[in-house]
Amino acid sequence: xxxxxxxxxxxxxxxxxxxxxxxxxxxxxxxxxxxxxxxxxxxxxxxxxxxxxxxxxxxxxxxxxxxxxxxxxxxxxxxxxxxxxxxxxxxxxxxxxxxxxxxxxxxxxxxxxxx
Amino acid sequence: xxxxxxxxxxxxxxxxxxxxxxxxxxxxxxxxxxxxxxxxxxxxxxxxxxxxxxxxxxxxxxxxxxxxxxxxxxxxxxxxxxxxxxxxxxxxxxxxxxxxxxxxxxxxxxxxxx
Numbered sequence: 001x002x003x004x005x006x007x008x009x010x011x012x013x014x015x016x017x018x019x020x021x022x023x024x025x026x027x028x029x030x031x032x033x034x035x036x037x038x039x040x041x042x043x044x045x046x047x048x049x050x051x052x053x054x055x056x057x058x059x060x061x062x063x064x065x066x067x068x069x070x071x072x073x074x075x076x077x078x079x080x081x082x083x084x085x086x087x088x089x090x091x092x093x094x095x096x097x098x099x100x101x102x103x104x105x106x107x108x109x110x111x112x113x114x115x
Numbered sequence: 116x117x118x119x120x121x122x123x124x125x126x127x128x129x130x131x132x133x134x135x136x137x138x139x140x141x142x143x144x145x146x147x148x149x150x151x152x153x154x155x156x157x158x159x160x161x162x163x164x165x166x167x168x169x170x171x172x173x174x175x176x177x178x179x180x181x182x183x184x185x186x187x188x189x190x191x192x193x194x195x196x197x198x199x200x201x202x203x204x205x206x207x208x209x210x211x212x213x214x215x216x217x218x219x220x221x222x223x224x225x226x227x228x229x
Contacts, residue, residue: 004158035217043159043205043219056216091159104217106151108158 002026004107006092012113013082021077021110023092032075033093033104034067036060043091049075082114117142117208121220129228134178134193136223138206141187148189149207149217150180159205165189176200201227 005024013019025032034046047057049067064086066078075094079086089109095102122137140146150162163174170182176199180191189206206220 042221043217045216045218048216058216093159103149103161103164105161106159108156 002105004092004094004105006090006107006110008110009108010111010113012115015084015114016081019079019082019086019112021079021090021092021112023075023077023107024073025075025092025094026105027073029094029096029105031055031095031098032067032069033095034077035091035093035106036088037091037109038085038088046077046090079112082112084114087112087114117146117218119206119208119218119220121204121206121223123223124221125224125226127226127228128196130198131195134191134196134200134225136191136204136206136225138180138189138191138220139187140189140206140208142208147209148180148182149209150174150178150189150191151205151207152202153205153222154202162191162204196225196227198227198229201225 007022032049035043036046037043045058047061047067048055064080068076089111091106091109093104093106095104118141120139128134145167148165151159152162153159162178163172163180165172165182173179178191178193180189182189203222203224205222208218
């Protein structure tokens with residue numbers, strides 16, 4: 001069964017450093033997403049991406065964050081100048097069509113620890 | 116604004132007994148509702164979804180959920196729990212205007228005792 005894959009599974013970084021989390025969405029999907037889950041809190045929407053541009057983003061997704069689809073298969077989340085509070089599990093996801101009513105498939109997540 | 120409330124943070128059942136995980140939602144529009152499961156060190160897997168068709172939705176692994184508009188509920192049930200069902204379960208709502216902004220509940224951790 002096709003799946004969303006994410007790398008790395010776990011990354012430790014020093015405060016202030018830049019981090020890039022990578023994702024390979026399911027190949028025929030057109031919509032891509034990033035969510036995050038801070039330990040003990042809800043899974044939160046960060047951003048959705050379609051046709052090489054951001055289609056929707058949350059208040060969390062400020063100038064510190066950016067997303068990119070550098071080639072035909074990868075979808076990345078960049079966090080500039082990481083802060084302690086960026087420590088979380090980051091989930092990449094994809095869907096064939098717009099989310100409402102359509103299934104969003106999630107990856108296994110990337111644990112980011114900022115020290 | 117959409118929201119989801121999972122009424123129990125932790126549910127413990129014995130193997131072979133029924134499972135009930137409760138979820139209430141709030142939505143201004145006709146919602147799409149989902150249940151996702153997360154096993155330890157695994158990603159979020161879709162169990163089932165409701166998108167305005169039949170109100171009783173059957174999912175994988177014997178789970179089902181019933182959409183009750185009058186009660187704004189979407190409880191997840193299974194007649195007989197297996198040890199492998201031990202995981203965290205998330206109730207999720209998506210409104211029709213959304214392009215990916217799924218609203219997650221806090222999650223319910225299901226423990227299954229032998």
